[in-house]
Amino acid sequence: MLTASSANVGNARIQGMGAELGLDVGVRFNWVTSIFYIVYMFVEVPSNILLKMIGPKYYLPLLVVGFGVVSMCSAFVTSFAGLLTARAFLGIFEGGVMP
Numbered sequence: 001m002l003t004a005s006s007a008n009v010g011n012a013r014i015q016g017m018g019a020e021l022g023l024d025v026g027v028r029f030n031w032v033t034s035i036f037y038i039v040y041m042f043v044e045v046p047s048n049i050l051l052k053m054i055g056p057k058y059y060l061p062l063l064v065v066g067f068g069v070v071s072m073c074s075a076f077v078t079s080f081a082g083l084l085t086a087r088a089f090l091g092i093f094e095g096g097v098m099p
Contacts, residue, residue: 021077021078021079021080021083022080023080023083028080031084032080032083032084032087033087035084035087035088035091036087036088036090036091036094037091038091039087039088039091039092039095040091040094040095040098041095042095043091043092043095043096044095044096044098047063047095047096048096050096051096059096060097063093063094063096063097064093064097066089066092066093067090067093067094067097070086070089070090070093071090073086074086074087074090
């Protein structure tokens with residue numbers, strides 16, 4: 001399964017992000033792509049529970065806006081750790097929206 005988030009990070013790597021952030025060393029790029037799915041898996045079920053408690057009227061827009069803000073902030077990442085953090089937050093927000 002290839003989502004937009006994993007395709008975009010792959011395209012960014014081709015355009016030079018890998019060299020700028022040092023992702024070409026070891027398995028760093030693999031961690032960047034994997035952290036999204038790891039967090040996504042753990043957030044899916046609790047997010048569905050929250051969705052039932054809060055209701056979709058407020059919860060879904062919150063997740064979509066959060067995903068947009070984190071996606072926008074990903075453009076300003078300057079380190080490997082920052083990119084991991086941004087990808088983890090993308091996993092949190094998308095894990096709630098997609099199920």
